[in-house]
Amino acid sequence: MTDNLSANRANFVTHLECAMTGERYEAGRLHGLSRVGRPLLVRYDLAALGASIDRDAIAARAPDLWRWRELLPVVNTANIVSLGEIETPLIAIPRSGGKGVLVKDEGRLPTGSFKARGLVMAVSMAKELGVTRIAMPTNGNAGAALAAYASRCGIETIVLCPEETPEINVREIAAQGARVWRVNGQIDECGAIVGKGAAEGRWFDFSTLKEPYRIEGKKTMGLELALQFGWDLPDAIFYPTGGGTGLIGMWKAFDELEKLGWIGSKRPRMYAVQAEGCAPMVRAFEQGLEHAERWENAATVAAGIRVPKAVGDFLILRAVRQSGGRALAVSDAEILRAVDDTARQDGLLMCPEGGATLAALRKARAEGLVAEGERVVLFNCATGLKYPMPMAGEPLDRTKEIDLSRL
């Protein structure tokens, strides 16, 4: 099989454009947000791309993220900073989720979360564009992925976490060579500090969607699903939504694949899943708004979706509405029950954000939004091992007579 990390491939990026105004920005230069403060999207010459390679050639390559190289922005192969971005498996959960439900287990990626997809791309592009110092606000997993990839290529990193960030994430970030700080605030408040330093030229700002390439990395979730489902997308996708990069990325991937003629016009219904304690997208969806107001006093066990304000709010809401999906909120109790059910009944330990997608599926079924027999994908965005589990393990004294019948 072809080695995607050493093969040179053609690059089809034509330019970047503002997701709000369509204003055009030059490729091959460092960009943050657009002039109106909105995310930039990378555009490709899809006609030339389609003439150069077909979907079967992609499918015949080694099964990692870099098999999609022609649909990705990195120009020079030597700039790829890889830690083994495997294609993540789809795992049935028949007992806890029912028939037809597959979990895409993103916890298998480097640093144990789907953040690796976005960060491997953003860091590789930072390397390509000569960035030497990066700062980022994070609820944990994005910071861990940034630290790993940046350390690997000698880029210095400063990571700011809300003080509620799980202990293991903060330690992991530091272990992988970043400098990390705990801030008495939410992720957008950490982001304000990062933004201030970036404006002063101290570092490059790697906040969600504030640089254009994380979305290109996250896009590969949609590309992989298309291939894994034999170029016939599933009926519904449940996606834990904080900053929403993955949902936006998948929607962009489907659009590009259709333009290439590799899939048809059929789209999955996209369900943006949030926690009841931080559900700005759900509120905006239900009120018919294009933008979401900040959610005050955000609180949920699912730290990864504790994002009070998302800069890509309009892109999330647009994709959900176009797809015929919904934004759904679930309680922490429902999240924890879902995690527990899937671990005990199907042997798959999900993260709380992954549990939220199963909880939302259960709600969607109860409301008649998802029919029996539909092909459903839930995103488990990180390994469950990063999250607290209940105490266990009663002591057993081997020096005394043990009643084996009670074991």
Added chain:
Amino acid sequence: MTDNLSANRANFVTHLECAMTGERYEAGRLHGLSRVGRPLLVRYDLAALGASIDRDAIAARAPDLWRWRELLPVVNTANIVSLGEIETPLIAIPRSGGKGVLVKDEGRLPTGSFKARGLVMAVSMAKELGVTRIAMPTNGNAGAALAAYASRCGIETIVLCPEETPEINVREIAAQGARVWRVNGQIDECGAIVGKGAAEGRWFDFSTLKEPYRIEGKKTMGLELALQFGWDLPDAIFYPTGGGTGLIGMWKAFDELEKLGWIGSKRPRMYAVQAEGCAPMVRAFEQGLEHAERWENAATVAAGIRVPKAVGDFLILRAVRQSGGRALAVSDAEILRAVDDTARQDGLLMCPEGGATLAALRKARAEGLVAEGERVVLFNCATGLKYPMPMAGEPLDRTKEIDLSRL
């Protein structure tokens, strides 16, 4: 690509045999150790296998453990209990390990460790052979893999851990539906309790090498390496050695591949890596013994290789000697330094047992055992996320003026 989880495949198992005496045992029946108390090895009709399929056909299948089905014991596809056993990636660590060194990152497997390979096979076979209740002694990761696969197919499990077992492992085992106990003793002392219950007919004994199929699962590490290296094996393999199932399994795999004509007679030098605080194989290797005496007062940060006595000792020593390798012991300080270096310099967070392999490589290089430019594989047997990391994250007060130059 072919779906390895639904396709029916031919089975080539002829029988099992005692690894010590060669005595023959019937396939398709439940077996523990041989009559002389030693492991049983599964034997295949390799001539018929080779006539039925070639290595290119295997390579063209989806890249998971089940692509090797003809070389595995499960007869009925419906008995496969899968959680997505992907092919694990090989990751370069140029800064901490040097050129030509690749880490096989087994932390990407279900439940975050290479134990999944052995347990997916053993549990699938237990299902095939009608087992309903399993008990196991474990230092953590094997118990977690057993719990996950057994819960997934409704088999009841009892897991006994030494009281020093990392907290996260004990909790993970319970979260995945097993009943788990903490025993005031070492793993072989837990094993004695499991053995007693098995003798009384209370459960089936899943101790390392005491049932014949874990080794067949672990064998896939060797099969994968052969394929990933283009059927030309690396020069040296460093393997963290507790019970040694993986080392024995890889050696068996290489033998089977050569008999099939899929690889030549060249073998990697096998380095069995242990901790200075528990190094029975190193002592036996250096003393030229065929069996290893129990290591008293075993103690090391690398819990997975804290195995004072291994039932497969003679198979480990035989493979290491035949390969021209060595058994090497490293200190806990060397282990922790290796973990830290690889995380900080190459962005890869290994487990202590994985760190031990890098520490041993450094020692082997210093002793002239490994030359510059040789192709070396280190086994990182589990995700580093399961292990304690140093405290990190200095507080930052966003309500006050922040001196950004100090970040």
